[in-house]
Amino acid sequence: xxxxxxxxxxxxxxxxxxxxxxxxxxxxxxxxxxxxxxxxxxxxxxxxxxxxxxxxxxxxxxxxxxxxxxxxxxxxxxxxxxxxxxxxxxxxxxxxxxxxxxxxxxxxxxxxxxxxxxxxxxxxxxx
Numbered sequence: 582x583x584x585x586x587x588x589x590x591x592x593x594x595x596x597x598x599x600x601x602x603x604x605x606x607x608x609x610x611x612x613x614x615x616x617x618x619x620x621x622x623x624x625x626x627x628x629x630x631x632x633x634x635x636x637x638x639x640x641x642x643x644x645x646x647x648x649x650x651x652x653x654x655x656x657x658x659x660x661x662x663x664x665x666x667x668x669x670x671x672x673x674x675x676x677x678x679x680x681x682x683x684x685x686x687x688x689x690x691x692x693x694x695x696x697x698x699x700x701x702x703x704x705x706x707x708x
Contacts, residue, residue, distance in 0.1 A: 586614040586684035596693040603647040614684045630682050632706045634666035660695050670703040682708045
């Protein structure tokens with residue numbers, strides 16, 4: 582079964598530069614995650630439900646670099662990060678126990694080259 586989440590909270594973490602550059606990154610606060618449900622049934626009923634993220638989502642970032650803390654001259658650029666959701670981990674937390682399955686958040690981790698670090702990027706699911 583293919584599903585789409587509502588607005589899932591987006592958290593972006595990036596590697597800070599080695600140079601003494603001060604950086605601010607602005608991004609959207611929510612993201613829509615597409616996923617499939619894999620349900621395992623037994624003779625007595627539903628045994629488990631797994632969420633399998635799918636598709637690609639593009640996340641625009643607005644990066645502002647300052648040479649020093651007191652410097653008013655900044656460099657602003659827009660970077661669009663394309664995330665293959667099928668490569669992201671899924672982190673499950675316990676829900677209310679009434680059979681609810683929902684994607685509640687997405688933690689995006691980026692390398693210093695603004696590439697997705699799939700080792701740490703994960704979809705947050707309550708079930």
